[in-house]
Amino acid sequence: MDFALNEDQRRLRTEIIEFAQARLGEQAGANDREARFDRAGWDECARFGVLGWPFPAEYGGAGLDPLSCVVAFEALAYGCADNGLVFAINNHVWACAVYIAEHGTPQQRKQFLPGLIDGSTIGAHALTEPDVGSDALSVTTRAVEENGQYLLTGTKCFISNAPVADLFVVFAVTEPDAAPQGRLSAFIVPASTPGVRVVREIGKAGLRGTPMGEVRFEDCVIPEDYLLGAAGGGYRLFTSAMEYERGFMFAAQVGALQRVMERSVAHASARRQFGRPIAAFQGVSHPIADMRVRLELARLLLYKVGWLKREGRMAMLEAAMLKLYASEGLVDSALAALQIHGARGYVEDQPIEREVRDALAGTVYGGTSEIQRNIIASLIGLPA
Ligand SMILES: Cc1cc2nc3c(=O)[nH]c(=O)nc-3n(C[C@H](O)[C@H](O)[C@H](O)COP(=O)(O)OP(=O)(O)OC[C@H]3O[C@@H](n4cnc5c(N)ncnc54)[C@H](O)[C@@H]3O)c2cc1C
Structure with missing residues (x-):
């Protein structure tokens, strides 16, 4: 058993720490006091390649293997004093982009990953609802299929990045009569979709540099092409992505x-x-x-x-x-x-x-x- 990082991983770690200490987190105190998202820091990270570390080169990513990836994200968090910025990035990568990279169709990957990787698209993950937290399978947001598209309606709360997000991965019930683990589906929902509204920004005790919001989806028309994975496969996607969210974030x-x-x-x-x-x-x-x-x-x-x-x-x-x-x-x-x-x-x-x-x-x-x-x-x- 070898516990040592290899030379590439050691170099990566050093370069990331130097980058993060020199270029990020200087305004961490002010960002926290004013609950301000550090868009300039986000863009710096995007240029440095952070948002694409885990993703394939064909979409603009670095294609780091999972072990090098955790070394890289650990180094970023160690070097960057703005935990809010780091959480916004982690949330975007591990709770949004990774779903599309792992479970998207070739067309969905081609359409959404380049923007998520170059930082021009900010991602969010919308599962929690006012009455549904830990008991995630009890989600009530509905997506009803009609003529090759879905009508999405419901409210999601405590959604990190929501006030600045361009894209949501949203969980909704499509199969109300199925067994609990087959009721949900996941959708890619651009924030520009008519009917998507951040109805409230939510202040919080910490991680104040990550904006948080409550999002309402009112009769949003979602093309079938934006269904992520199979209909009724939302819970399977969620559990497999949770390995990343819990493991890598x-x-x-x-x-x-x-x-x-x-x-x-x-x-x-x-x-x-x-x-x-x-x-x-x-x-x-x-x-x-x-x-x-x-x-x-x-x-x-x-x-x-x-x-x-x-x-x-x-x-x-x-x-x-x-x-x-x-x-x-x-x-x-x-x-x-x-x-x-x-x-x-x-x-x-x-x-x-x-x-x-x-x-x-x-x-x-x-x-x-x-x-x-x-x-x-x-x-x-x-x-x-
Ligand atoms: C900083 C932050 C960022 C977040 N970002 C997002 C996001 O981007 N997207 C998103 O969808 N959600 C997000 N959330 C919501 C988060 O996922 C939920 O808060 C979490 O799942 C818990 O749900 P809840 O807050 O409703 O608590 P509840 O489920 O109401 O739980 C309340 C208490 O009861 C306990 N409890 C509940 N059930 C059990 C049980 N079976 N056994 C033992 N104890 C139990 C819980 O552990 C907790 O202590 C975020 C939350 C925070 C704090």
């Missing part, structure tokens, strides 16, 4: 785990009390040691998911374990970092309190921690 948590740890090391080494650096007190050094352990374990899980996908294998269990461990671990590390920074951890002009608020979201989006525990329990054979 959480590379960001691993990058943030390292950044938070390094900030804590720097502060604990520089800050002196009682005539010594505070790092000399076990009450300070042990929480930092715990941060290092979390980073190591989360990274091992992340690279295992990347390796499994590179080998063409299933990673449902590993992706759920990674999502659970990395998101909860980041909350623990960010809270410990706040304590180690004392008042400096709590005030607005330092990045630590923002790291805490940003970290909290990870235990909710992409399926809550409780749902990940349910999935893990069920995959190891416990009764549902």
